[in-house]
Amino acid sequence: MYMLYATRGSGNCFKPFLTLCQLDIAFSVLEVDVLKGETRGEAFRRINPAGAVPYLVTEEGVGIGESNAMLWLIAEGSHLMPGSALDRARSLQWMFFEQSKLEPNISPARFLGHIAPHLGRGREAEIAAWQDKARAGLATLDAHLAGHDYMLGDRYGITDIALYGYVHVGDEAGIDLQAFPSVCTWMERVRQQPGHVPLSALCASATPFSSGCAA
Ligand SMILES: N[C@@H](CCC(=O)N[C@@H](CS)C(=O)NCC(=O)O)C(=O)O
Structure with missing residues:
Protein backbone atom coordinates (compact mmCIF):
# COMPACT_ATOMS: atom_id res chain seq x y z
CA MET A 1 0.00 0.00 0.00
CA LEU A 80 -6.15 9.46 -16.15
CA MET A 81 -2.91 9.01 -18.14
CA PRO A 82 -2.24 10.93 -21.36
CA GLY A 83 -2.41 8.54 -24.30
CA SER A 84 -0.25 9.45 -27.28
CA ALA A 85 3.42 10.47 -27.29
CA LEU A 86 2.28 13.97 -28.21
CA ASP A 87 -0.14 14.13 -25.27
CA ARG A 88 2.55 12.85 -22.89
CA ALA A 89 4.83 15.65 -24.07
CA ARG A 90 2.02 18.21 -23.72
CA SER A 91 1.28 16.91 -20.24
CA LEU A 92 4.89 17.43 -19.19
CA GLN A 93 4.90 20.82 -20.87
CA TRP A 94 2.01 21.98 -18.65
CA MET A 95 3.42 20.31 -15.54
CA PHE A 96 6.71 22.20 -15.96
CA PHE A 97 4.69 25.36 -16.57
CA GLU A 98 2.81 24.75 -13.32
CA GLN A 99 6.05 24.30 -11.39
CA SER A 100 7.75 27.36 -12.91
CA LYS A 101 5.00 29.95 -13.45
CA LEU A 102 2.19 29.11 -11.01
CA GLU A 103 3.20 27.06 -7.97
CA PRO A 104 6.32 29.12 -7.04
CA ASN A 105 4.16 32.28 -7.06
CA ILE A 106 0.75 31.16 -5.76
CA SER A 107 2.23 29.02 -2.99
CA PRO A 108 4.39 31.64 -1.19
CA ALA A 109 1.79 34.41 -1.64
CA ARG A 110 -0.83 32.10 -0.10
CA PHE A 111 1.46 30.87 2.66
CA LEU A 112 2.56 34.33 3.81
CA GLY A 113 -0.74 36.07 3.12
CA HIS A 114 -3.24 33.46 4.25
CA ILE A 115 -1.81 30.42 6.04
CA ALA A 116 0.81 32.13 8.21
CA PRO A 117 0.10 35.89 7.85
CA HIS A 118 2.24 36.70 10.90
CA LEU A 119 5.25 35.57 8.83
CA GLY A 120 4.13 37.76 5.91
CA ARG A 121 4.16 41.03 7.84
CA GLY A 122 6.68 43.42 6.28
CA ARG A 123 6.90 41.28 3.12
CA GLU A 124 3.97 42.92 1.28
CA ALA A 125 6.09 43.96 -1.73
CA GLU A 126 7.37 40.39 -2.22
CA ILE A 127 3.83 39.04 -1.92
CA ALA A 128 2.57 41.58 -4.49
CA ALA A 129 5.36 40.53 -6.89
CA TRP A 130 4.39 36.85 -6.54
CA GLN A 131 0.74 37.75 -7.15
CA ASP A 132 1.65 39.65 -10.33
CA LYS A 133 3.69 36.73 -11.65
CA ALA A 134 0.88 34.31 -10.78
CA ARG A 135 -1.64 36.49 -12.65
CA ALA A 136 0.60 36.40 -15.73
CA GLY A 137 0.71 32.59 -15.54
CA LEU A 138 -3.04 32.40 -15.01
CA ALA A 139 -3.61 34.59 -18.08
CA THR A 140 -1.63 32.06 -20.16
CA LEU A 141 -3.66 29.21 -18.66
CA ASP A 142 -6.93 31.07 -19.25
CA ALA A 143 -6.09 31.60 -22.92
CA HIS A 144 -5.32 27.88 -23.28
CA LEU A 145 -8.52 26.79 -21.55
CA ALA A 146 -10.66 29.14 -23.66
CA GLY A 147 -10.29 26.58 -26.44
CA HIS A 148 -10.23 23.34 -24.39
CA ASP A 149 -12.52 21.65 -21.87
CA TYR A 150 -9.52 20.06 -20.17
CA MET A 151 -5.77 20.64 -20.24
CA LEU A 152 -5.17 18.16 -23.06
CA GLY A 153 -8.45 18.62 -24.88
CA ASP A 154 -11.63 16.70 -24.18
CA ARG A 155 -10.51 14.25 -21.50
CA TYR A 156 -9.77 14.84 -17.81
CA GLY A 157 -6.50 13.44 -16.48
CA ILE A 158 -3.33 13.94 -14.43
CA THR A 159 -2.47 17.19 -16.22
CA ASP A 160 -5.69 18.72 -14.91
CA ILE A 161 -4.93 17.46 -11.42
CA ALA A 162 -1.41 18.94 -11.55
CA LEU A 163 -2.72 22.37 -12.53
CA TYR A 164 -5.77 22.31 -10.26
CA GLY A 165 -3.69 21.73 -7.11
CA TYR A 166 -2.62 25.35 -6.71
CA VAL A 167 -4.83 27.16 -9.19
CA HIS A 168 -7.99 26.35 -7.23
CA VAL A 169 -6.62 28.06 -4.11
CA GLY A 170 -5.42 31.12 -6.03
CA ASP A 171 -8.00 33.29 -4.24
CA GLU A 172 -6.29 32.43 -0.94
CA ALA A 173 -3.13 33.90 -2.48
CA GLY A 174 -5.00 37.19 -2.92
CA ILE A 175 -5.73 36.70 -6.62
CA ASP A 176 -9.20 37.31 -8.04
CA LEU A 177 -9.82 34.13 -10.02
CA GLN A 178 -12.98 35.63 -11.55
CA ALA A 179 -10.62 37.59 -13.81
CA PHE A 180 -9.88 34.24 -15.51
CA PRO A 181 -13.32 33.00 -16.66
CA SER A 182 -12.12 29.96 -18.64
CA VAL A 183 -10.06 28.84 -15.64
CA CYS A 184 -13.20 29.14 -13.47
CA THR A 185 -15.29 27.06 -15.89
CA TRP A 186 -12.54 24.42 -16.07
CA MET A 187 -12.25 24.30 -12.24
CA GLU A 188 -15.97 23.55 -12.06
CA ARG A 189 -15.54 20.74 -14.62
CA VAL A 190 -12.70 19.32 -12.51
CA ARG A 191 -14.87 19.44 -9.36
CA GLN A 192 -17.59 17.48 -11.20
CA GLN A 193 -15.28 14.51 -11.93
CA PRO A 194 -16.19 11.16 -10.32
CA GLY A 195 -14.46 10.65 -6.99
CA HIS A 196 -13.46 14.29 -6.60
CA VAL A 197 -12.62 15.26 -3.02
N1 LIG B 1 8.20 20.89 -6.30
C1 LIG B 1 7.79 20.22 -5.12
C2 LIG B 1 7.53 21.25 -4.03
C3 LIG B 1 7.42 20.63 -2.66
C4 LIG B 1 7.28 21.68 -1.58
O1 LIG B 1 7.74 22.82 -1.71
N2 LIG B 1 6.66 21.29 -0.49
C5 LIG B 1 6.47 22.18 0.63
C6 LIG B 1 5.04 22.04 1.12
S1 LIG B 1 3.91 22.44 -0.15
C7 LIG B 1 7.39 21.74 1.75
O2 LIG B 1 7.54 20.56 2.01
N3 LIG B 1 8.03 22.67 2.44
C8 LIG B 1 8.85 22.28 3.55
C9 LIG B 1 9.58 23.37 4.19
O3 LIG B 1 9.62 24.46 3.63
O4 LIG B 1 10.14 23.09 5.26
C10 LIG B 1 6.54 19.37 -5.41
O5 LIG B 1 5.84 19.64 -6.39
O6 LIG B 1 6.30 18.39 -4.69
Missing part, protein backbone atom coordinates in the same frame (compact mmCIF):
# COMPACT_ATOMS: atom_id res chain seq x y z
CA TYR A 2 1.21 3.53 -0.79
CA MET A 3 2.13 5.84 2.09
CA LEU A 4 1.78 9.55 1.42
CA TYR A 5 3.63 12.02 3.62
CA ALA A 6 1.68 15.25 3.41
CA THR A 7 1.01 18.53 5.12
CA ARG A 8 -2.40 20.06 5.68
CA GLY A 9 -3.65 22.55 3.07
CA SER A 10 -0.84 21.95 0.56
CA GLY A 11 -1.79 22.07 -3.11
CA ASN A 12 1.25 19.93 -3.95
CA CYS A 13 0.23 17.24 -1.46
CA PHE A 14 -3.35 17.43 -2.68
CA LYS A 15 -2.36 16.30 -6.21
CA PRO A 16 -1.27 12.72 -5.37
CA PHE A 17 -4.03 12.54 -2.74
CA LEU A 18 -6.75 13.39 -5.27
CA THR A 19 -5.30 10.99 -7.84
CA LEU A 20 -5.22 8.12 -5.34
CA CYS A 21 -8.80 8.88 -4.29
CA GLN A 22 -10.12 9.10 -7.85
CA LEU A 23 -8.46 5.83 -8.83
CA ASP A 24 -9.72 4.16 -5.64
CA ILE A 25 -6.20 3.01 -4.72
CA ALA A 26 -5.51 2.06 -1.10
CA PHE A 27 -3.10 4.36 0.72
CA SER A 28 -2.46 5.96 4.06
CA VAL A 29 -1.46 9.51 4.93
CA LEU A 30 1.15 10.57 7.46
CA GLU A 31 0.81 14.23 8.38
CA VAL A 32 4.12 16.09 8.55
CA ASP A 33 3.50 19.53 10.03
CA VAL A 34 5.37 22.19 8.04
CA LEU A 35 4.34 24.92 10.49
CA LYS A 36 6.00 23.02 13.33
CA GLY A 37 9.13 22.57 11.21
CA GLU A 38 8.75 18.78 11.00
CA THR A 39 9.76 18.71 7.31
CA ARG A 40 13.16 20.12 8.31
CA GLY A 41 13.61 17.84 11.30
CA GLU A 42 16.10 14.99 11.43
CA ALA A 43 13.43 12.27 11.70
CA PHE A 44 11.73 13.28 8.45
CA ARG A 45 15.00 13.96 6.63
CA ARG A 46 15.99 10.36 7.27
CA ILE A 47 12.95 9.46 5.14
CA ASN A 48 13.22 12.24 2.55
CA PRO A 49 16.62 13.99 2.62
CA ALA A 50 15.11 16.80 0.52
CA GLY A 51 12.95 17.69 3.55
CA ALA A 52 9.80 18.31 1.54
CA VAL A 53 6.31 16.95 1.20
CA PRO A 54 4.55 15.41 -0.61
CA TYR A 55 6.68 12.29 -0.41
CA LEU A 56 5.27 8.99 -1.63
CA VAL A 57 6.55 5.60 -0.50
CA THR A 58 5.57 2.53 -2.51
CA GLU A 59 4.67 -0.87 -1.10
CA GLU A 60 8.24 -1.98 -1.91
CA GLY A 61 9.61 0.90 0.19
CA VAL A 62 10.78 3.07 -2.69
CA GLY A 63 10.37 6.80 -2.05
CA ILE A 64 9.54 9.37 -4.66
CA GLY A 65 9.45 13.17 -4.39
CA GLU A 66 7.92 15.90 -6.59
CA SER A 67 4.13 15.96 -6.71
CA ASN A 68 3.79 15.86 -10.48
CA ALA A 69 6.18 12.90 -10.82
CA MET A 70 3.97 11.02 -8.36
CA LEU A 71 0.98 11.44 -10.64
CA TRP A 72 2.81 9.62 -13.43
CA LEU A 73 3.48 6.68 -11.12
CA ILE A 74 0.10 6.49 -9.40
CA ALA A 75 -1.97 6.81 -12.58
CA GLU A 76 0.13 4.45 -14.74
CA GLY A 77 -2.18 2.28 -16.85
CA SER A 78 -5.33 4.20 -15.84
CA HIS A 79 -7.78 6.39 -17.75
CA PRO A 198 -11.86 18.70 -1.59
CA LEU A 199 -8.48 19.84 -0.30
CA SER A 200 -9.92 19.80 3.24
CA ALA A 201 -10.04 15.97 3.02
CA LEU A 202 -6.23 15.73 2.65
CA CYS A 203 -5.23 15.20 6.27
CA ALA A 204 -8.70 14.56 7.67
CA SER A 205 -7.86 11.00 8.73
CA ALA A 206 -4.07 11.20 8.68
CA THR A 207 -1.72 9.78 11.29
CA PRO A 208 0.53 12.48 12.78
CA PHE A 209 4.18 11.95 11.82
CA SER A 210 5.09 13.03 15.36
CA SER A 211 3.31 9.93 16.69
CA GLY A 212 6.33 7.91 15.55
CA CYS A 213 4.31 5.63 13.24
CA ALA A 214 6.66 6.31 10.35
CA ALA A 215 9.68 4.69 11.93
Whole structure:
Protein backbone atom coordinates (compact mmCIF):
# COMPACT_ATOMS: atom_id res chain seq x y z
CA MET A 1 0.00 0.00 0.00
CA TYR A 2 1.21 3.53 -0.79
CA MET A 3 2.13 5.84 2.09
CA LEU A 4 1.78 9.55 1.42
CA TYR A 5 3.63 12.02 3.62
CA ALA A 6 1.68 15.25 3.41
CA THR A 7 1.01 18.53 5.12
CA ARG A 8 -2.40 20.06 5.68
CA GLY A 9 -3.65 22.55 3.07
CA SER A 10 -0.84 21.95 0.56
CA GLY A 11 -1.79 22.07 -3.11
CA ASN A 12 1.25 19.93 -3.95
CA CYS A 13 0.23 17.24 -1.46
CA PHE A 14 -3.35 17.43 -2.68
CA LYS A 15 -2.36 16.30 -6.21
CA PRO A 16 -1.27 12.72 -5.37
CA PHE A 17 -4.03 12.54 -2.74
CA LEU A 18 -6.75 13.39 -5.27
CA THR A 19 -5.30 10.99 -7.84
CA LEU A 20 -5.22 8.12 -5.34
CA CYS A 21 -8.80 8.88 -4.29
CA GLN A 22 -10.12 9.10 -7.85
CA LEU A 23 -8.46 5.83 -8.83
CA ASP A 24 -9.72 4.16 -5.64
CA ILE A 25 -6.20 3.01 -4.72
CA ALA A 26 -5.51 2.06 -1.10
CA PHE A 27 -3.10 4.36 0.72
CA SER A 28 -2.46 5.96 4.06
CA VAL A 29 -1.46 9.51 4.93
CA LEU A 30 1.15 10.57 7.46
CA GLU A 31 0.81 14.23 8.38
CA VAL A 32 4.12 16.09 8.55
CA ASP A 33 3.50 19.53 10.03
CA VAL A 34 5.37 22.19 8.04
CA LEU A 35 4.34 24.92 10.49
CA LYS A 36 6.00 23.02 13.33
CA GLY A 37 9.13 22.57 11.21
CA GLU A 38 8.75 18.78 11.00
CA THR A 39 9.76 18.71 7.31
CA ARG A 40 13.16 20.12 8.31
CA GLY A 41 13.61 17.84 11.30
CA GLU A 42 16.10 14.99 11.43
CA ALA A 43 13.43 12.27 11.70
CA PHE A 44 11.73 13.28 8.45
CA ARG A 45 15.00 13.96 6.63
CA ARG A 46 15.99 10.36 7.27
CA ILE A 47 12.95 9.46 5.14
CA ASN A 48 13.22 12.24 2.55
CA PRO A 49 16.62 13.99 2.62
CA ALA A 50 15.11 16.80 0.52
CA GLY A 51 12.95 17.69 3.55
CA ALA A 52 9.80 18.31 1.54
CA VAL A 53 6.31 16.95 1.20
CA PRO A 54 4.55 15.41 -0.61
CA TYR A 55 6.68 12.29 -0.41
CA LEU A 56 5.27 8.99 -1.63
CA VAL A 57 6.55 5.60 -0.50
CA THR A 58 5.57 2.53 -2.51
CA GLU A 59 4.67 -0.87 -1.10
CA GLU A 60 8.24 -1.98 -1.91
CA GLY A 61 9.61 0.90 0.19
CA VAL A 62 10.78 3.07 -2.69
CA GLY A 63 10.37 6.80 -2.05
CA ILE A 64 9.54 9.37 -4.66
CA GLY A 65 9.45 13.17 -4.39
CA GLU A 66 7.92 15.90 -6.59
CA SER A 67 4.13 15.96 -6.71
CA ASN A 68 3.79 15.86 -10.48
CA ALA A 69 6.18 12.90 -10.82
CA MET A 70 3.97 11.02 -8.36
CA LEU A 71 0.98 11.44 -10.64
CA TRP A 72 2.81 9.62 -13.43
CA LEU A 73 3.48 6.68 -11.12
CA ILE A 74 0.10 6.49 -9.40
CA ALA A 75 -1.97 6.81 -12.58
CA GLU A 76 0.13 4.45 -14.74
CA GLY A 77 -2.18 2.28 -16.85
CA SER A 78 -5.33 4.20 -15.84
CA HIS A 79 -7.78 6.39 -17.75
CA LEU A 80 -6.15 9.46 -16.15
CA MET A 81 -2.91 9.01 -18.14
CA PRO A 82 -2.24 10.93 -21.36
CA GLY A 83 -2.41 8.54 -24.30
CA SER A 84 -0.25 9.45 -27.28
CA ALA A 85 3.42 10.47 -27.29
CA LEU A 86 2.28 13.97 -28.21
CA ASP A 87 -0.14 14.13 -25.27
CA ARG A 88 2.55 12.85 -22.89
CA ALA A 89 4.83 15.65 -24.07
CA ARG A 90 2.02 18.21 -23.72
CA SER A 91 1.28 16.91 -20.24
CA LEU A 92 4.89 17.43 -19.19
CA GLN A 93 4.90 20.82 -20.87
CA TRP A 94 2.01 21.98 -18.65
CA MET A 95 3.42 20.31 -15.54
CA PHE A 96 6.71 22.20 -15.96
CA PHE A 97 4.69 25.36 -16.57
CA GLU A 98 2.81 24.75 -13.32
CA GLN A 99 6.05 24.30 -11.39
CA SER A 100 7.75 27.36 -12.91
CA LYS A 101 5.00 29.95 -13.45
CA LEU A 102 2.19 29.11 -11.01
CA GLU A 103 3.20 27.06 -7.97
CA PRO A 104 6.32 29.12 -7.04
CA ASN A 105 4.16 32.28 -7.06
CA ILE A 106 0.75 31.16 -5.76
CA SER A 107 2.23 29.02 -2.99
CA PRO A 108 4.39 31.64 -1.19
CA ALA A 109 1.79 34.41 -1.64
CA ARG A 110 -0.83 32.10 -0.10
CA PHE A 111 1.46 30.87 2.66
CA LEU A 112 2.56 34.33 3.81
CA GLY A 113 -0.74 36.07 3.12
CA HIS A 114 -3.24 33.46 4.25
CA ILE A 115 -1.81 30.42 6.04
CA ALA A 116 0.81 32.13 8.21
CA PRO A 117 0.10 35.89 7.85
CA HIS A 118 2.24 36.70 10.90
CA LEU A 119 5.25 35.57 8.83
CA GLY A 120 4.13 37.76 5.91
CA ARG A 121 4.16 41.03 7.84
CA GLY A 122 6.68 43.42 6.28
CA ARG A 123 6.90 41.28 3.12
CA GLU A 124 3.97 42.92 1.28
CA ALA A 125 6.09 43.96 -1.73
CA GLU A 126 7.37 40.39 -2.22
CA ILE A 127 3.83 39.04 -1.92
CA ALA A 128 2.57 41.58 -4.49
CA ALA A 129 5.36 40.53 -6.89
CA TRP A 130 4.39 36.85 -6.54
CA GLN A 131 0.74 37.75 -7.15
CA ASP A 132 1.65 39.65 -10.33
CA LYS A 133 3.69 36.73 -11.65
CA ALA A 134 0.88 34.31 -10.78
CA ARG A 135 -1.64 36.49 -12.65
CA ALA A 136 0.60 36.40 -15.73
CA GLY A 137 0.71 32.59 -15.54
CA LEU A 138 -3.04 32.40 -15.01
CA ALA A 139 -3.61 34.59 -18.08
CA THR A 140 -1.63 32.06 -20.16
CA LEU A 141 -3.66 29.21 -18.66
CA ASP A 142 -6.93 31.07 -19.25
CA ALA A 143 -6.09 31.60 -22.92
CA HIS A 144 -5.32 27.88 -23.28
CA LEU A 145 -8.52 26.79 -21.55
CA ALA A 146 -10.66 29.14 -23.66
CA GLY A 147 -10.29 26.58 -26.44
CA HIS A 148 -10.23 23.34 -24.39
CA ASP A 149 -12.52 21.65 -21.87
CA TYR A 150 -9.52 20.06 -20.17
CA MET A 151 -5.77 20.64 -20.24
CA LEU A 152 -5.17 18.16 -23.06
CA GLY A 153 -8.45 18.62 -24.88
CA ASP A 154 -11.63 16.70 -24.18
CA ARG A 155 -10.51 14.25 -21.50
CA TYR A 156 -9.77 14.84 -17.81
CA GLY A 157 -6.50 13.44 -16.48
CA ILE A 158 -3.33 13.94 -14.43
CA THR A 159 -2.47 17.19 -16.22
CA ASP A 160 -5.69 18.72 -14.91
CA ILE A 161 -4.93 17.46 -11.42
CA ALA A 162 -1.41 18.94 -11.55
CA LEU A 163 -2.72 22.37 -12.53
CA TYR A 164 -5.77 22.31 -10.26
CA GLY A 165 -3.69 21.73 -7.11
CA TYR A 166 -2.62 25.35 -6.71
CA VAL A 167 -4.83 27.16 -9.19
CA HIS A 168 -7.99 26.35 -7.23
CA VAL A 169 -6.62 28.06 -4.11
CA GLY A 170 -5.42 31.12 -6.03
CA ASP A 171 -8.00 33.29 -4.24
CA GLU A 172 -6.29 32.43 -0.94
CA ALA A 173 -3.13 33.90 -2.48
CA GLY A 174 -5.00 37.19 -2.92
CA ILE A 175 -5.73 36.70 -6.62
CA ASP A 176 -9.20 37.31 -8.04
CA LEU A 177 -9.82 34.13 -10.02
CA GLN A 178 -12.98 35.63 -11.55
CA ALA A 179 -10.62 37.59 -13.81
CA PHE A 180 -9.88 34.24 -15.51
CA PRO A 181 -13.32 33.00 -16.66
CA SER A 182 -12.12 29.96 -18.64
CA VAL A 183 -10.06 28.84 -15.64
CA CYS A 184 -13.20 29.14 -13.47
CA THR A 185 -15.29 27.06 -15.89
CA TRP A 186 -12.54 24.42 -16.07
CA MET A 187 -12.25 24.30 -12.24
CA GLU A 188 -15.97 23.55 -12.06
CA ARG A 189 -15.54 20.74 -14.62
CA VAL A 190 -12.70 19.32 -12.51
CA ARG A 191 -14.87 19.44 -9.36
CA GLN A 192 -17.59 17.48 -11.20
CA GLN A 193 -15.28 14.51 -11.93
CA PRO A 194 -16.19 11.16 -10.32
CA GLY A 195 -14.46 10.65 -6.99
CA HIS A 196 -13.46 14.29 -6.60
CA VAL A 197 -12.62 15.26 -3.02
CA PRO A 198 -11.86 18.70 -1.59
CA LEU A 199 -8.48 19.84 -0.30
CA SER A 200 -9.92 19.80 3.24
CA ALA A 201 -10.04 15.97 3.02
CA LEU A 202 -6.23 15.73 2.65
CA CYS A 203 -5.23 15.20 6.27
CA ALA A 204 -8.70 14.56 7.67
CA SER A 205 -7.86 11.00 8.73
CA ALA A 206 -4.07 11.20 8.68
CA THR A 207 -1.72 9.78 11.29
CA PRO A 208 0.53 12.48 12.78
CA PHE A 209 4.18 11.95 11.82
CA SER A 210 5.09 13.03 15.36
CA SER A 211 3.31 9.93 16.69
CA GLY A 212 6.33 7.91 15.55
CA CYS A 213 4.31 5.63 13.24
CA ALA A 214 6.66 6.31 10.35
CA ALA A 215 9.68 4.69 11.93
N1 LIG B 1 8.20 20.89 -6.30
C1 LIG B 1 7.79 20.22 -5.12
C2 LIG B 1 7.53 21.25 -4.03
C3 LIG B 1 7.42 20.63 -2.66
C4 LIG B 1 7.28 21.68 -1.58
O1 LIG B 1 7.74 22.82 -1.71
N2 LIG B 1 6.66 21.29 -0.49
C5 LIG B 1 6.47 22.18 0.63
C6 LIG B 1 5.04 22.04 1.12
S1 LIG B 1 3.91 22.44 -0.15
C7 LIG B 1 7.39 21.74 1.75
O2 LIG B 1 7.54 20.56 2.01
N3 LIG B 1 8.03 22.67 2.44
C8 LIG B 1 8.85 22.28 3.55
C9 LIG B 1 9.58 23.37 4.19
O3 LIG B 1 9.62 24.46 3.63
O4 LIG B 1 10.14 23.09 5.26
C10 LIG B 1 6.54 19.37 -5.41
O5 LIG B 1 5.84 19.64 -6.39
O6 LIG B 1 6.30 18.39 -4.69
